Amino acid sequence: MFRKSNTVIGVINLLTFLLSIPILGGGIWLGSRANQTDCMKFLQWPLIIIGASILVISVVGCAGSCYKVTWLLRLYLFAMFFVIAALLAFIVFAYAVTAKGSGRTVPNRSYLDYSLSDYSGWLKDRVSDPGYWAKIRSCLRDAKACRNMARYVGGVPESAEMFYMRDLSPTQSGCCKPPSACGFTYINETDWIPPSGMTTAVVPDCKLWSNDQDQLCYTCGSCKAGVLASVKKSWRKVSIVNIVVLIFLVIVYIIGCAAFRNNKRLDNDEPYGENRMTKSEPSRMHF
Template identity: 65%
Template structure:
């Protein structure tokens, strides 16, 4: 029991140090947001998690090292809600990212993305006109499509080389027209109609060779963002599961330290048997 205070003090000191880069990363992302909402999916969870870990670590470290019962109680109280919040977030993240993935395209290394493959709260939020205006503006400002150009020894890549590239969901959905439209490749962000459009996909007429338009208004672009968010949220969920396991272990140790501190505060003996004899022995040695 006595070693529990030292152990939880050490663990909370390490988590205190861990909270610093998490907070710095969240603040850095907030400064890079450029007054748009496209990075808030990463920025606010990092800041909230960093602040919670910082507060809990400070309370747990001080409570364990100085045997302060109130701080230990506050530590356990906040830790319980952090654990409950993490559990809820993990369940929510898996629920809203349950459906949707890219479709394999024949003779292509990249995938095409369709909005109808997604559903639920996340799809409705991203696809809403008000929110999509902010996201598409952020994608346009990030110049992700302008950075797609590849050249080898000063020579632009050929169409066959482009077809073998593994594009990100946003590059595939926002920077080129859907494959079913039948456009002819000119370069990464310029496509010719060729013999005419194929298929009835509305994105075929939405696509524009204007570098400020491209497919930013296409459903395929929204689907690409959803696919990117799904991938990011799944990665965050895996990290959160690891953090959850560590926090549960720390919480159990904290409960042991809290009981130990209460016994000391109440002047209860530690490590001694508290049994009394029903009647004295008749034999003396």
């Protein structure tokens, strides 16, 4: 008959198995988001690896508790400690690299503008790398990130006033239109007329804009900033789930350690108890 401590460890591993699902789901969600918006496909892999590790470790823990294999339980607790440390490190890293930067409000506009100068650190350097940005830019074009922006009212394209009141995503605002400071005249969502005598003194991105649907502002700093803002938004959502999972994992790990110690104590006490009872019986002498 299984000891209660083994049952506790089995339940704990079932919980950790279930907890691995949101982490894996978060990584897959980031991957699906990458294909549609920011194209930062490398972001999902840390979460997928951590989630898969928790899943495998949970199976090991279940096997150790069900079959009472002490070395498997020890391996489970040892591995879980490093998984918790890795998840904590990922959460801290995610918040650190997305700490700076946000959209800028624009007068008489509902959407925000984005500037690369507002961002700094590892993530900015990663996105701004020419070789890596070329891949992101190609991904944005292939995903047709800007071609789904058109809206019609009564069969007529929306007016400039209606467009200015739209809540654009960071990628749409940074990559699919010129920065508001450039003073371009609106024709439609992705077609703008530059002002006469345009200068790059204020916003260098102004002369990088092109009405070519394969170019638009994909080479602009505002586009890179929009991608960074989209990454920040996605990572913050996933980090909230990760924090909740981390708290549960720490609680589960503490309970697992207590159950494992109790299991070892029972293993050591039973023989001792039996011997003690045997020795404590008074010897009977038969004459």
